[in-house]
Amino acid sequence: MKLLQVQNLNKEYYKGDKSVIGVLSDINFSVKKGECFVIIGPNGSGKTTLLKIIGLLELPTSGQIFYDKKDLIKISRKKKVEYRRKFSFVKQKPVVRNTTVFNNIAYGLKVRGIKFDDYQKSVDEIIKFIGLKGMEKQNARSLSGGEMQRVAIAMNFIINPEIYLLDEVSANLDSMNLKLLDEFIMKIKQDKEKTIIISTHDPLEAIKYADRIAVLNNGQIAQIGTPNEIFTAPKDEFTALFVGYENILYGIAELDKATGLSKIKVNDLIITASSQQEGDVKVCIRPESIGIVKGPPKNTSYRNTFKGIVENIRELGNICHLIVKCKSEKFLITITELSRKNLGLEIGSQVFINFKATDITILSS
Amino acid sequence: MANEIIEGILEAIRLIFTFDPEVWGIIEVSFRVSLTSTFLAALVALPIGSFIGLRKFKGKRGVTNLINTFMGFPPVVMGLIVYLLLSRNGPFGTLGLLYSTTAMIVAQFLLAVPIITGTAKAAIESVDPALKETVLSLGANERQLWWELIKHSKKSIIAGFLVAFGQAISEVGAVMIVGGNIRWETRTFTTSIVLQTRMGEFGMAIALGVILITIAFIVNYGLTRLQTGAD
Incomplete structure:
Protein backbone atom coordinates (compact mmCIF):
# COMPACT_ATOMS: atom_id res chain seq x y z
CA MET A 1 0.00 0.00 0.00
CA GLY A 244 30.22 1.90 -6.95
CA TYR A 245 29.47 -1.64 -7.98
CA GLU A 246 28.32 -4.35 -5.73
CA ASN A 247 26.65 -7.70 -6.13
CA ILE A 248 23.95 -7.98 -3.52
CA LEU A 249 22.14 -11.26 -3.05
CA TYR A 250 19.48 -12.14 -0.50
CA GLY A 251 19.77 -15.45 1.28
CA ILE A 252 19.47 -17.46 4.46
CA ALA A 253 22.69 -18.21 6.31
CA GLU A 254 23.48 -21.30 8.32
CA LEU A 255 26.56 -21.79 10.41
CA ASP A 256 28.60 -24.90 9.62
CA LYS A 257 30.00 -25.82 13.03
CA ALA A 258 32.61 -28.20 11.63
CA THR A 259 34.33 -25.68 9.38
CA GLY A 260 33.34 -22.45 11.10
CA LEU A 261 32.06 -21.13 7.77
CA SER A 262 28.61 -19.87 6.88
CA LYS A 263 26.59 -21.57 4.17
CA ILE A 264 24.22 -19.13 2.58
CA LYS A 265 21.33 -20.43 0.55
CA VAL A 266 20.54 -17.93 -2.22
CA ASN A 267 17.64 -19.49 -4.12
CA ASP A 268 19.29 -22.45 -5.84
CA LEU A 269 22.89 -21.44 -5.11
CA ILE A 270 24.84 -22.21 -1.95
CA ILE A 271 27.50 -19.61 -1.19
CA THR A 272 30.23 -20.19 1.38
CA ALA A 273 31.41 -17.21 3.39
CA SER A 274 34.04 -16.97 6.10
CA SER A 275 32.21 -14.55 8.38
CA GLN A 276 29.85 -16.25 10.78
CA GLN A 277 26.20 -15.37 10.40
CA GLU A 278 22.81 -16.98 10.71
CA GLY A 279 19.35 -16.08 9.49
CA ASP A 280 18.26 -13.63 6.76
CA VAL A 281 21.27 -11.91 5.25
CA LYS A 282 22.44 -9.77 2.36
CA VAL A 283 25.52 -11.07 0.62
CA CYS A 284 27.79 -8.43 -0.92
CA ILE A 285 30.55 -9.30 -3.37
CA ARG A 286 32.52 -6.65 -5.20
CA PRO A 287 32.64 -7.33 -8.96
CA GLU A 288 36.41 -7.13 -9.09
CA SER A 289 36.64 -9.94 -6.52
CA ILE A 290 35.04 -12.40 -8.90
CA GLY A 291 37.26 -14.37 -11.24
CA ILE A 292 36.06 -15.76 -14.56
CA VAL A 293 37.37 -18.74 -16.62
CA LYS A 294 36.07 -20.67 -19.60
CA GLY A 295 36.68 -24.24 -18.46
CA PRO A 296 36.00 -25.79 -15.05
CA PRO A 297 38.73 -24.48 -12.70
CA LYS A 298 41.09 -27.05 -11.24
CA ASN A 299 43.09 -26.98 -8.00
CA THR A 300 41.55 -23.72 -6.93
CA SER A 301 41.47 -22.38 -3.37
CA TYR A 302 38.24 -20.52 -4.14
CA ARG A 303 35.35 -21.85 -2.08
CA ASN A 304 32.72 -20.67 -4.48
CA THR A 305 32.60 -21.79 -8.11
CA PHE A 306 29.49 -21.53 -10.27
CA LYS A 307 28.75 -22.34 -13.85
CA GLY A 308 26.97 -19.63 -15.82
CA ILE A 309 26.28 -17.88 -19.09
CA VAL A 310 27.38 -14.37 -20.10
CA GLU A 311 24.14 -12.48 -20.47
CA ASN A 312 25.35 -8.98 -21.18
CA ILE A 313 28.57 -7.07 -21.79
CA ARG A 314 29.08 -3.36 -21.15
CA GLU A 315 32.28 -1.94 -22.53
CA LEU A 316 33.71 0.95 -20.53
CA GLY A 317 37.00 1.77 -22.18
CA ASN A 318 39.78 -0.35 -20.74
CA ILE A 319 37.48 -2.34 -18.52
CA CYS A 320 34.16 -4.01 -19.12
CA HIS A 321 31.20 -5.20 -17.10
CA LEU A 322 29.93 -8.70 -17.61
CA ILE A 323 26.58 -9.87 -16.38
CA VAL A 324 26.79 -13.59 -15.77
CA LYS A 325 23.72 -15.62 -14.96
CA CYS A 326 24.32 -18.62 -12.73
CA LYS A 327 21.07 -20.53 -12.24
CA SER A 328 18.62 -17.97 -10.78
CA GLU A 329 21.16 -15.31 -9.82
CA LYS A 330 22.96 -12.67 -11.83
CA PHE A 331 26.48 -11.53 -11.04
CA LEU A 332 28.23 -8.36 -12.11
CA ILE A 333 31.89 -8.92 -12.88
CA THR A 334 34.52 -6.40 -13.94
CA ILE A 335 37.49 -7.54 -16.00
CA THR A 336 39.86 -5.72 -18.31
CA GLU A 337 38.91 -5.47 -21.95
CA LEU A 338 42.17 -7.23 -22.80
CA SER A 339 41.41 -10.33 -20.74
CA ARG A 340 37.89 -10.44 -22.14
CA LYS A 341 39.35 -10.61 -25.65
CA ASN A 342 41.95 -13.20 -24.56
CA LEU A 343 39.23 -15.35 -23.07
CA GLY A 344 37.09 -14.78 -26.14
CA LEU A 345 34.00 -13.94 -24.10
CA GLU A 346 30.84 -13.00 -25.98
CA ILE A 347 27.19 -12.79 -25.02
CA GLY A 348 26.06 -16.41 -24.62
CA SER A 349 29.51 -17.79 -23.74
CA GLN A 350 29.51 -20.49 -21.13
CA VAL A 351 31.82 -19.61 -18.21
CA PHE A 352 32.75 -20.48 -14.66
CA ILE A 353 32.94 -17.77 -12.04
CA ASN A 354 34.69 -18.10 -8.70
CA PHE A 355 35.31 -16.04 -5.59
CA LYS A 356 36.86 -16.50 -2.14
CA ALA A 357 34.86 -17.01 1.03
CA THR A 358 36.83 -14.15 2.57
CA ASP A 359 35.80 -11.68 -0.15
CA ILE A 360 32.18 -11.78 0.90
CA THR A 361 30.61 -9.13 3.12
CA ILE A 362 27.54 -10.26 4.97
CA LEU A 363 24.97 -7.83 6.31
CA SER A 364 22.13 -9.10 8.44
CA SER A 365 18.77 -7.94 7.16
CA MET B 1 28.10 82.33 35.90
CA ALA B 2 30.65 80.09 37.65
CA ASN B 3 29.04 81.02 40.93
CA GLU B 4 25.65 80.07 39.67
CA ILE B 5 26.90 76.64 38.63
CA ILE B 6 28.50 75.93 42.00
CA GLU B 7 25.41 77.16 43.79
CA GLY B 8 23.33 75.03 41.49
CA ILE B 9 25.35 71.91 42.28
CA LEU B 10 25.10 72.55 46.03
CA GLU B 11 21.38 73.09 45.71
CA ALA B 12 21.08 69.90 43.69
CA ILE B 13 22.85 67.89 46.41
CA ARG B 14 20.55 69.40 49.00
CA LEU B 15 17.44 68.61 46.97
CA ILE B 16 18.44 65.01 46.38
CA PHE B 17 19.50 64.22 49.93
CA THR B 18 16.69 66.00 51.70
CA PHE B 19 14.21 64.08 49.59
CA ASP B 20 12.60 67.29 48.41
CA PRO B 21 8.88 66.62 47.84
CA GLU B 22 8.80 68.40 44.49
CA VAL B 23 11.75 66.38 43.18
CA TRP B 24 10.08 63.20 44.36
CA GLY B 25 6.84 64.24 42.76
CA ILE B 26 8.61 64.70 39.44
CA ILE B 27 10.37 61.33 39.75
CA GLU B 28 7.02 59.71 40.51
CA VAL B 29 5.25 61.27 37.52
CA SER B 30 8.14 60.47 35.14
CA PHE B 31 8.32 56.83 36.17
CA ARG B 32 4.57 56.34 36.26
CA VAL B 33 4.13 57.75 32.78
CA SER B 34 7.13 56.06 31.17
CA LEU B 35 6.69 52.65 32.81
CA THR B 36 2.94 52.54 32.16
CA SER B 37 3.31 53.57 28.54
CA THR B 38 6.18 51.16 27.87
CA PHE B 39 4.37 48.32 29.62
CA LEU B 40 1.12 48.89 27.73
CA ALA B 41 3.08 49.24 24.49
CA ALA B 42 4.80 45.91 25.19
CA LEU B 43 1.40 44.23 25.71
CA VAL B 44 0.35 45.34 22.24
CA ALA B 45 3.69 45.29 20.42
CA LEU B 46 5.06 41.93 21.58
CA PRO B 47 2.27 39.84 20.03
CA ILE B 48 2.26 41.94 16.85
CA GLY B 49 6.05 42.02 16.46
CA SER B 50 6.56 38.35 17.22
CA PHE B 51 3.71 37.39 14.90
CA ILE B 52 5.24 39.38 12.03
CA GLY B 53 8.60 37.78 12.82
CA LEU B 54 7.07 34.29 12.92
CA ARG B 55 4.99 34.32 9.75
CA LYS B 56 5.86 34.80 6.13
CA PHE B 57 3.20 36.72 4.25
CA LYS B 58 2.64 38.96 1.29
CA GLY B 59 3.52 42.57 1.98
CA LYS B 60 5.80 41.69 4.88
CA ARG B 61 8.52 43.91 3.46
CA GLY B 62 6.12 46.87 3.33
CA VAL B 63 5.04 46.29 6.91
CA THR B 64 8.69 46.09 7.96
CA ASN B 65 9.47 49.39 6.27
CA LEU B 66 6.48 50.97 7.95
CA ILE B 67 7.61 49.78 11.40
CA ASN B 68 11.16 50.99 10.77
CA THR B 69 9.86 54.40 9.76
CA PHE B 70 7.72 54.68 12.87
CA MET B 71 10.63 53.57 15.07
CA GLY B 72 12.25 56.89 14.23
CA PHE B 73 9.05 58.94 14.40
CA PRO B 74 9.77 62.51 15.64
CA PRO B 75 8.34 62.72 19.19
CA VAL B 76 7.37 66.36 18.81
CA VAL B 77 5.19 65.49 15.85
CA MET B 78 3.62 62.66 17.84
CA GLY B 79 2.94 65.22 20.58
CA LEU B 80 1.26 67.45 18.05
CA ILE B 81 -0.89 64.59 16.68
CA VAL B 82 -2.03 63.50 20.14
CA TYR B 83 -2.63 67.15 21.06
CA LEU B 84 -4.87 67.64 18.04
CA LEU B 85 -6.74 64.43 18.82
CA LEU B 86 -7.31 65.33 22.47
CA SER B 87 -7.81 69.09 22.22
CA ARG B 88 -11.28 70.36 22.95
CA ASN B 89 -12.26 70.52 19.28
CA GLY B 90 -10.50 67.26 18.39
CA PRO B 91 -12.25 63.90 17.91
CA PHE B 92 -11.50 62.83 21.51
CA GLY B 93 -11.87 66.29 22.98
CA THR B 94 -14.88 65.35 25.08
CA LEU B 95 -12.77 62.97 27.11
CA GLY B 96 -11.00 65.96 28.63
CA LEU B 97 -7.65 64.21 28.68
CA LEU B 98 -5.42 67.02 27.47
CA TYR B 99 -2.80 68.17 30.00
CA SER B 100 -3.10 64.97 32.02
CA THR B 101 -0.69 62.12 32.64
CA THR B 102 -3.09 59.95 30.62
CA ALA B 103 -2.43 62.11 27.57
CA MET B 104 1.30 61.73 28.16
CA ILE B 105 0.94 57.96 28.46
CA VAL B 106 -1.00 57.90 25.18
CA ALA B 107 1.74 59.84 23.36
CA GLN B 108 4.58 57.76 24.75
CA PHE B 109 2.63 54.58 24.16
CA LEU B 110 2.32 55.47 20.48
CA LEU B 111 6.05 56.19 20.31
CA ALA B 112 7.01 52.96 22.10
CA VAL B 113 4.79 50.55 20.14
CA PRO B 114 6.86 50.64 16.92
CA ILE B 115 10.13 50.35 18.85
CA ILE B 116 9.04 47.24 20.74
CA THR B 117 7.31 45.80 17.66
CA GLY B 118 10.44 46.23 15.57
CA THR B 119 12.82 44.78 18.16
CA ALA B 120 10.49 41.84 18.93
CA LYS B 121 10.19 41.06 15.21
CA ALA B 122 13.97 41.22 14.76
CA ALA B 123 14.50 39.11 17.88
CA ILE B 124 12.16 36.35 16.67
CA GLU B 125 13.71 36.40 13.21
CA SER B 126 17.23 36.13 14.59
CA VAL B 127 16.53 32.78 16.28
CA ASP B 128 18.48 30.00 14.54
CA PRO B 129 16.21 28.63 11.78
CA ALA B 130 17.47 25.14 12.60
CA LEU B 131 15.96 25.45 16.07
CA LYS B 132 12.68 26.57 14.56
CA GLU B 133 12.67 23.54 12.29
CA THR B 134 13.52 21.20 15.14
CA VAL B 135 10.71 22.55 17.30
CA LEU B 136 8.25 22.23 14.40
CA SER B 137 9.41 18.75 13.47
CA LEU B 138 8.91 17.63 17.06
CA GLY B 139 5.25 18.48 16.56
CA ALA B 140 4.83 21.97 18.01
CA ASN B 141 1.84 23.95 16.80
CA GLU B 142 2.17 27.63 15.97
CA ARG B 143 1.46 28.81 19.50
CA GLN B 144 3.97 26.36 20.98
CA LEU B 145 6.57 27.41 18.40
CA TRP B 146 5.88 31.06 19.19
CA TRP B 147 6.44 30.44 22.88
CA GLU B 148 9.72 28.59 22.18
CA LEU B 149 10.97 31.45 20.03
CA ILE B 150 10.00 34.01 22.66
CA LYS B 151 11.90 32.02 25.27
CA HIS B 152 14.97 31.77 23.05
CA SER B 153 14.98 35.48 22.22
CA LYS B 154 13.95 36.84 25.59
CA LYS B 155 17.19 38.80 25.96
CA SER B 156 16.64 40.77 22.77
CA ILE B 157 13.01 41.32 23.69
CA ILE B 158 13.93 42.69 27.13
CA ALA B 159 16.55 44.86 25.39
CA GLY B 160 13.81 46.29 23.15
CA PHE B 161 11.72 47.06 26.22
CA LEU B 162 14.66 48.85 27.87
CA VAL B 163 15.36 50.89 24.76
CA ALA B 164 11.72 51.97 24.60
CA PHE B 165 11.71 52.85 28.29
CA GLY B 166 14.96 54.82 27.97
CA GLN B 167 13.51 56.80 25.11
CA ALA B 168 10.26 57.44 26.95
CA ILE B 169 11.83 58.74 30.14
CA SER B 170 14.24 61.06 28.35
CA GLU B 171 11.70 62.32 25.81
CA VAL B 172 10.69 65.95 26.15
CA GLY B 173 8.74 67.28 23.15
CA ALA B 174 5.62 65.12 23.21
CA VAL B 175 5.09 65.18 26.97
CA MET B 176 5.58 68.93 26.98
CA ILE B 177 2.90 69.46 24.35
CA VAL B 178 0.24 67.06 25.67
CA GLY B 179 1.11 67.23 29.38
CA GLY B 180 1.52 70.97 29.58
CA ASN B 181 4.27 70.78 32.24
CA ILE B 182 1.86 71.50 35.09
CA ARG B 183 3.64 71.68 38.44
CA TRP B 184 2.81 68.77 40.81
CA GLU B 185 0.79 67.10 38.07
CA THR B 186 2.36 66.56 34.69
CA ARG B 187 5.86 67.84 35.23
CA THR B 188 8.57 65.31 34.37
CA PHE B 189 12.36 65.28 34.51
CA THR B 190 12.73 66.63 31.04
CA THR B 191 10.02 69.27 31.01
CA SER B 192 11.15 70.45 34.40
CA ILE B 193 14.78 70.78 33.30
CA VAL B 194 13.67 72.87 30.33
CA LEU B 195 11.63 75.17 32.54
CA GLN B 196 14.14 75.51 35.39
CA THR B 197 16.98 76.27 32.97
CA ARG B 198 14.90 78.99 31.35
CA MET B 199 14.22 80.51 34.77
CA GLY B 200 17.86 80.24 35.86
CA GLU B 201 16.96 77.79 38.66
CA PHE B 202 19.97 75.60 38.00
CA GLY B 203 19.81 73.72 41.31
CA MET B 204 16.61 71.87 40.46
CA ALA B 205 17.70 71.41 36.83
CA ILE B 206 21.04 69.89 37.79
CA ALA B 207 19.48 67.66 40.46
CA LEU B 208 16.98 66.26 37.97
CA GLY B 209 19.69 65.97 35.30
CA VAL B 210 21.87 63.90 37.63
CA ILE B 211 18.99 61.56 38.45
CA LEU B 212 18.05 61.21 34.81
CA ILE B 213 21.63 60.40 33.82
CA THR B 214 21.76 57.82 36.61
CA ILE B 215 18.62 56.16 35.24
CA ALA B 216 20.04 56.23 31.72
CA PHE B 217 23.23 54.67 33.04
CA ILE B 218 21.33 51.86 34.79
CA VAL B 219 19.28 51.13 31.66
CA ASN B 220 22.36 51.04 29.47
CA TYR B 221 24.20 48.89 31.97
CA GLY B 222 21.31 46.46 31.76
CA LEU B 223 21.47 46.50 27.97
CA THR B 224 25.21 45.85 27.93
CA ARG B 225 24.78 43.00 30.38
CA LEU B 226 22.14 41.48 28.09
CA GLN B 227 24.25 41.89 24.99
CA THR B 228 27.41 40.42 26.49
CA GLY B 229 25.44 37.29 27.24
CA ALA B 230 25.25 37.24 31.04
CA ASP B 231 22.08 35.32 31.89
Missing part, protein backbone atom coordinates in the same frame (compact mmCIF):
# COMPACT_ATOMS: atom_id res chain seq x y z
CA LYS A 2 1.37 3.41 -0.94
CA LEU A 3 1.62 5.46 2.23
CA LEU A 4 3.42 8.45 0.79
CA GLN A 5 3.43 9.60 -2.78
CA VAL A 6 5.55 12.43 -4.13
CA GLN A 7 4.40 13.81 -7.46
CA ASN A 8 6.03 16.28 -9.87
CA LEU A 9 7.80 18.00 -7.04
CA ASN A 10 9.86 21.07 -7.89
CA LYS A 11 11.75 23.44 -5.67
CA GLU A 12 13.37 26.65 -6.79
CA TYR A 13 15.01 29.42 -4.84
CA TYR A 14 15.13 33.03 -5.92
CA LYS A 15 18.47 34.69 -5.51
CA GLY A 16 18.83 38.39 -4.71
CA ASP A 17 19.13 39.34 -8.37
CA LYS A 18 15.86 37.48 -9.15
CA SER A 19 17.67 34.63 -10.89
CA VAL A 20 16.32 31.19 -10.10
CA ILE A 21 18.23 28.26 -8.70
CA GLY A 22 16.58 24.89 -9.18
CA VAL A 23 17.10 22.58 -6.22
CA LEU A 24 14.69 19.79 -7.05
CA SER A 25 13.07 19.11 -10.37
CA ASP A 26 10.25 16.75 -11.20
CA ILE A 27 10.67 14.38 -8.29
CA ASN A 28 8.33 11.37 -8.39
CA PHE A 29 8.31 8.38 -6.09
CA SER A 30 6.17 6.57 -3.60
CA VAL A 31 6.93 4.89 -0.33
CA LYS A 32 5.05 1.90 0.98
CA LYS A 33 4.02 1.42 4.56
CA GLY A 34 6.69 -0.45 6.51
CA GLU A 35 9.30 0.23 3.89
CA CYS A 36 12.79 1.62 4.41
CA PHE A 37 13.39 4.01 1.53
CA VAL A 38 16.88 5.42 1.11
CA ILE A 39 17.65 8.54 -0.88
CA ILE A 40 21.26 8.45 -1.90
CA GLY A 41 23.23 11.22 -3.53
CA PRO A 42 26.28 13.42 -3.15
CA ASN A 43 26.35 16.64 -1.09
CA GLY A 44 24.30 19.37 -2.68
CA SER A 45 22.07 16.99 -4.63
CA GLY A 46 18.96 18.21 -2.79
CA LYS A 47 18.45 15.41 -0.26
CA THR A 48 17.91 17.66 2.74
CA THR A 49 15.50 19.94 0.87
CA LEU A 50 13.51 16.92 -0.30
CA LEU A 51 13.27 15.54 3.24
CA LYS A 52 12.29 18.95 4.62
CA ILE A 53 9.49 19.23 2.07
CA ILE A 54 8.23 15.75 2.92
CA GLY A 55 8.40 16.61 6.62
CA LEU A 56 6.30 19.75 5.93
CA LEU A 57 9.06 22.04 7.09
CA GLU A 58 9.42 23.70 3.73
CA LEU A 59 7.07 24.36 0.83
CA PRO A 60 7.80 23.11 -2.68
CA THR A 61 7.56 25.52 -5.61
CA SER A 62 5.14 23.10 -7.24
CA GLY A 63 4.04 19.49 -6.92
CA GLN A 64 2.12 17.31 -4.52
CA ILE A 65 2.81 15.04 -1.60
CA PHE A 66 0.09 12.57 -0.80
CA TYR A 67 -0.16 10.91 2.57
CA ASP A 68 -2.81 8.24 2.47
CA LYS A 69 -4.15 10.01 -0.65
CA LYS A 70 -4.40 13.37 1.14
CA ASP A 71 -2.46 16.21 -0.51
CA LEU A 72 -0.30 17.64 2.26
CA ILE A 73 0.75 20.76 0.38
CA LYS A 74 -2.73 22.22 0.16
CA ILE A 75 -3.92 21.63 3.70
CA SER A 76 -4.41 24.37 6.29
CA ARG A 77 -1.80 25.45 8.82
CA LYS A 78 -3.63 23.62 11.56
CA LYS A 79 -3.91 20.38 9.59
CA LYS A 80 -0.23 20.65 8.77
CA VAL A 81 0.67 20.45 12.44
CA GLU A 82 -1.50 17.36 12.72
CA TYR A 83 0.27 15.68 9.79
CA ARG A 84 3.70 16.90 10.85
CA ARG A 85 3.16 14.94 14.03
CA LYS A 86 3.13 11.76 11.98
CA PHE A 87 6.77 12.42 11.13
CA SER A 88 9.95 12.72 13.08
CA PHE A 89 12.88 14.46 11.52
CA VAL A 90 16.39 13.65 12.70
CA LYS A 91 18.77 16.28 11.44
CA GLN A 92 22.33 15.96 10.29
CA LYS A 93 23.47 18.41 12.95
CA PRO A 94 21.74 17.98 16.28
CA VAL A 95 19.82 20.99 17.56
CA VAL A 96 18.62 21.01 21.15
CA ARG A 97 16.53 23.52 23.01
CA ASN A 98 18.08 25.65 25.73
CA THR A 99 16.74 23.50 28.55
CA THR A 100 17.46 20.26 30.43
CA VAL A 101 18.11 16.88 28.83
CA PHE A 102 14.82 15.61 30.25
CA ASN A 103 12.79 18.54 28.92
CA ASN A 104 14.40 18.23 25.50
CA ILE A 105 13.54 14.57 25.19
CA ALA A 106 10.04 15.05 26.60
CA TYR A 107 9.25 18.04 24.38
CA GLY A 108 7.68 16.13 21.48
CA LEU A 109 5.35 14.32 23.88
CA LYS A 110 4.53 17.49 25.80
CA VAL A 111 3.47 19.45 22.72
CA ARG A 112 1.16 16.54 21.84
CA GLY A 113 -0.66 17.23 25.06
CA ILE A 114 0.60 14.18 26.93
CA LYS A 115 0.70 14.69 30.68
CA PHE A 116 3.92 14.59 32.68
CA ASP A 117 2.84 11.55 34.67
CA ASP A 118 2.20 9.66 31.44
CA TYR A 119 5.52 10.36 29.77
CA GLN A 120 7.89 10.56 32.73
CA LYS A 121 8.56 6.82 32.77
CA SER A 122 9.25 6.47 29.07
CA VAL A 123 11.54 9.51 29.06
CA ASP A 124 13.50 8.08 31.99
CA GLU A 125 13.75 4.77 30.17
CA ILE A 126 15.08 6.26 26.96
CA ILE A 127 17.58 8.41 28.91
CA LYS A 128 18.85 5.24 30.52
CA PHE A 129 18.99 3.54 27.12
CA ILE A 130 21.13 6.30 25.60
CA GLY A 131 23.45 6.22 28.60
CA LEU A 132 22.73 9.66 29.98
CA LYS A 133 21.24 8.59 33.30
CA GLY A 134 22.12 11.08 36.02
CA MET A 135 22.35 13.93 33.50
CA GLU A 136 18.60 14.52 33.17
CA LYS A 137 18.76 17.91 34.83
CA GLN A 138 21.78 19.19 32.88
CA ASN A 139 21.25 21.76 30.19
CA ALA A 140 21.42 19.91 26.89
CA ARG A 141 23.46 22.70 25.35
CA SER A 142 26.25 22.11 27.88
CA LEU A 143 26.68 18.50 26.72
CA SER A 144 29.49 17.25 24.52
CA GLY A 145 28.78 16.91 20.80
CA GLY A 146 28.31 13.16 21.04
CA GLU A 147 25.98 13.38 24.03
CA MET A 148 23.95 16.08 22.32
CA GLN A 149 23.53 13.79 19.32
CA ARG A 150 22.16 11.09 21.59
CA VAL A 151 19.66 13.53 23.05
CA ALA A 152 18.63 14.54 19.52
CA ILE A 153 18.18 10.90 18.51
CA ALA A 154 16.19 10.10 21.64
CA MET A 155 13.88 13.11 21.34
CA ASN A 156 12.98 12.13 17.80
CA PHE A 157 12.51 8.43 18.43
CA ILE A 158 10.43 8.76 21.61
CA ILE A 159 7.54 10.40 19.73
CA ASN A 160 6.90 7.13 17.92
CA PRO A 161 5.79 8.61 14.58
CA GLU A 162 4.43 6.85 11.50
CA ILE A 163 7.35 7.93 9.31
CA TYR A 164 10.93 8.53 10.38
CA LEU A 165 12.88 11.01 8.28
CA LEU A 166 16.60 10.61 8.91
CA ASP A 167 18.73 13.23 7.19
CA GLU A 168 22.38 12.17 6.85
CA VAL A 169 22.22 11.22 10.48
CA SER A 170 25.28 9.01 10.51
CA ALA A 171 27.50 11.62 8.85
CA ASN A 172 28.80 13.20 12.04
CA LEU A 173 28.37 10.35 14.50
CA ASP A 174 31.16 8.71 16.44
CA SER A 175 31.25 4.91 16.45
CA MET A 176 29.37 4.56 19.73
CA ASN A 177 26.50 6.76 18.60
CA LEU A 178 26.51 5.04 15.21
CA LYS A 179 25.86 1.77 17.00
CA LEU A 180 23.09 3.36 19.04
CA LEU A 181 21.44 4.77 15.94
CA ASP A 182 21.79 1.41 14.22
CA GLU A 183 19.95 -0.25 17.11
CA PHE A 184 17.14 2.27 16.86
CA ILE A 185 16.81 1.90 13.09
CA MET A 186 16.90 -1.88 13.20
CA LYS A 187 14.21 -1.89 15.87
CA ILE A 188 11.97 0.32 13.74
CA LYS A 189 12.65 -1.74 10.64
CA GLN A 190 11.23 -4.79 12.42
CA ASP A 191 8.00 -2.94 13.06
CA LYS A 192 6.10 -3.29 9.80
CA GLU A 193 3.78 -0.43 10.75
CA LYS A 194 6.66 2.05 10.68
CA THR A 195 8.14 3.63 7.59
CA ILE A 196 11.64 5.04 7.29
CA ILE A 197 13.07 7.49 4.77
CA ILE A 198 16.83 7.93 5.06
CA SER A 199 19.05 10.28 3.13
CA THR A 200 22.72 9.42 2.89
CA HIS A 201 25.78 9.77 0.72
CA ASP A 202 27.14 6.43 1.88
CA PRO A 203 26.37 3.48 -0.46
CA LEU A 204 27.09 0.92 2.25
CA GLU A 205 24.56 2.52 4.56
CA ALA A 206 22.04 2.40 1.73
CA ILE A 207 22.64 -1.32 1.19
CA LYS A 208 22.36 -1.97 4.89
CA TYR A 209 18.98 -0.36 5.50
CA ALA A 210 17.24 0.03 2.17
CA ASP A 211 14.32 -1.92 0.84
CA ARG A 212 14.47 0.46 -2.09
CA ILE A 213 16.89 3.18 -3.10
CA ALA A 214 16.40 6.41 -5.03
CA VAL A 215 19.53 7.94 -6.51
CA LEU A 216 19.39 11.72 -6.45
CA ASN A 217 21.72 13.66 -8.71
CA ASN A 218 21.61 17.42 -9.07
CA GLY A 219 17.99 17.65 -7.95
CA GLN A 220 16.73 14.86 -10.16
CA ILE A 221 16.05 11.24 -9.47
CA ALA A 222 18.44 9.24 -11.62
CA GLN A 223 17.08 5.83 -10.69
CA ILE A 224 14.81 4.06 -8.24
CA GLY A 225 15.09 0.38 -7.45
CA THR A 226 16.04 -2.31 -5.00
CA PRO A 227 19.64 -2.19 -3.79
CA ASN A 228 20.32 -5.12 -6.07
CA GLU A 229 18.99 -3.29 -9.13
CA ILE A 230 20.80 -0.08 -8.31
CA PHE A 231 24.14 -1.70 -7.71
CA THR A 232 24.09 -4.31 -10.42
CA ALA A 233 22.20 -2.44 -13.09
CA PRO A 234 22.85 1.27 -12.74
CA LYS A 235 20.97 3.07 -15.49
CA ASP A 236 23.44 5.84 -16.04
CA GLU A 237 27.08 6.64 -15.53
CA PHE A 238 26.45 8.88 -12.56
CA THR A 239 24.69 6.15 -10.62
CA ALA A 240 27.32 3.62 -11.55
CA LEU A 241 30.18 5.85 -10.48
CA PHE A 242 28.48 7.16 -7.38
CA VAL A 243 27.26 3.94 -5.81
